């Protein structure tokens with residue numbers, strides 16, 4: 257008899273493990289992603305959360321191999337793990353389980369109860385307030401102890417954060433210039449970028465125009481989201497803004513899907529730790545989207561490891577946060593598979 261046939265009452269049971277995993281997936285909705293594509297899907301079973309890449313949200317021109325898609329999913333995975341650890345859940349992560357589905361990026365298995373982690377609780381608070389801040393930073397140096405903590409946060413994953421020094425600025429600027437020239441010179445790239453720019457309040461994804469910042473004359477140009485054309489980033493005034501911005505590169509040992517996922521986990525760890533340190537950040541993937549620019553970065557790193565993504569880090573110039581980029585409704589990205597015929601459902605997870 258089908259479950260909804262007349263005369264039959266079916267009870268669905270969402271157990272405590274499933275509720276905790278759902279809460280974690282809900283928190284992961286806030287993770288950063290390339291052009292705010294949010295290219296992930298979660299399937300929650302009674303004791304596991306399965307993270308899938310949503311290939312329909314891959315950017316074919318900007319990200320033909322899906323590296324930045326997987327990296328974005330890695331940030332979501334880390335957000336989920338932070339939430340579980342903050343909630344005092346014991347869990348294990350199996351990345352890239354080889355079950356014949358290449359889009360299944362990770363399985364997070366709930367194993368019981370653990371001591372809530374104070375570090376995870378700090379990072380969980382940071383999830384709520386972190387935003388990409390593309391505005392020029394204050395002209396105050398970033399404390400070295402904070403940068404050390406960001407490097408340690410990345411080291412706890414299988415990637416590392418390599419901070420650059422003033423001697424690297426020329427190479428970084430060259431890489432950013434190469435990326436800008438190649439990317440903005442490509443009409444297909446400009447069209448793809450334009451398709452993901454949104455007016456404030458419009459839609460649930462994409463980059464709202466009010467979160468962008470003037471390009472200005474920066475030591476290392478940021479992505480030109482308005483794609484006004486090649487040469488727009490050329491320094492045209494004497495005043496250099498953003499002089500105290502620091503740049504870190506997330507570096508992985510290899511350059512396959514597993515490494516990309518790891519890079520996303522490390523990026524999230526760096527961004528959340530920076531937020532907890534009251535620092536502002538904005539990821540910079542244009543530095544690695546184009547092979548010429550990526551080679552420049554590799555040379556700068558001495559050929560050791562693979563640059564996965566850049567991060568701009570600084571002291572915020574104002575206490576007013578940048579506007580929030582929208583998120584897709586949870587129901588679009590999270591599927592909870594209930595167990596049939598258990599005890600009645602208890603309280604739904606907060607925010608579900």
Ligand SMILES: Cc1cc2nc3c(=O)[nH]c(=O)nc-3n(C[C@H](O)[C@H](O)[C@H](O)COP(=O)(O)O)c2cc1C
Pocket residue numbers: 286287288289290291292324327328331386387388389390462463478479538539540541542543565580581
């Ligand atoms: C893999 C990846 C690449 C990104 N690349 C850039 C970039 O090149 N320039 C930029 O300003 N922001 C970049 N971002 C930030 C996203 O645009 C941002 O996360 C998204 O718009 C959501 O906004 P939020 O971070 O404020 O939540 C990137 C983020 C990720 C995860």
